[in-house]
Amino acid sequence: MSDEVAVDIANDADMVPARAQARALALRLGFSRTDATLIATAISEVARNIVVHAGTGRIVMKPLYEQERFGLMVIAADHGPGIQDVDGILQSGYVSPNGLGLGLPGTRRLMDEFEISSEIGTGTTVTLVKWRQRDELEQLRERRRGATQRKG
Amino acid sequence: MSVAILRQGDYLIASIQGDLTDGQVLALRDDLAERVGHYRARGLIVDVAALDVIDSFVARSLRSIAITAALRGAATVVVGIQPDVAIAMVHFDLDLAPLHAALDLDSAITLLDGHQQGAGEHER
Helix, strand or coil: CCCCEEEEECCHHHHHHHHHHHHHHHHHCCCCHHHHHHHHHHHHHHHHHHHHHHCCEEEEEEEEECCCEEEEEEEEEECCCCCCCHHHHCCCCCCCCCCCCCHHHHHHHHCCEEEEEEECCCEEEEEEEEEEECCHHHHHHHHHHHHHHHHC | CCEEEEEECCEEEEEECCCCCHHHHHHHHHHHHHHHHHCCCCEEEEECCCCCCCCHHHHHHHHHHHHHHHHCCCEEEEECCCHHHHHHHHCCCCCCCCCEEECCHHHHHHHHHHHHHHHHHHHC
């Protein structure tokens, strides 16, 4: 299954469809409404970082399928100026000169996995994952569907 | 812009109709600061029920609307924050004062009425 979604981010108006795409993909993967909102909020934060700090960039959202859990991975990449002090901006309470700051620590708390790599002059990539545990009933249903399909 | 602004006595009610871009959020702040003075409003109610995401920028903008309105003599109450949105907002270490929140329009008006009464007593 390849329902990867890519959204180009060039200005603040692109954040609205990016959030909508994230929410739709989250709901398709069976995330709760609340988790879909947390994911859409995280997307909004990384999209804003792109617009404010790099100007343009791209957000890719990928479904992750595992036996016991489904995940939604977000890769937000730009070719902007890069971040000098990655550890610093992850501190709660950090505020950058243009008043942004609460964003990344908040984004980290909204998601289950958070990774940032940045190089001065090259750009920044933020990778996020939110997981949803699949219960036994859901796994059993899938195995049954698989068995029926093999028969047919 | 997709924001309807109504007057109700001494209060202004700004009802956001759908997702706003960052630019529209800032324009709303400036517009409300202007109108609070123009209508001599004592209270400002911002209805955000239509927003399905309130990220750190929008939250801080709501706070700055409240600060601006306070400097223009009006108290601000946000109404209609969705439950999922409230849960998401907790993840940001936000200090939203002097912004007040109420569940719906009725409670917001009650809150503002009380606020005005309190202010009146203080003046006496």
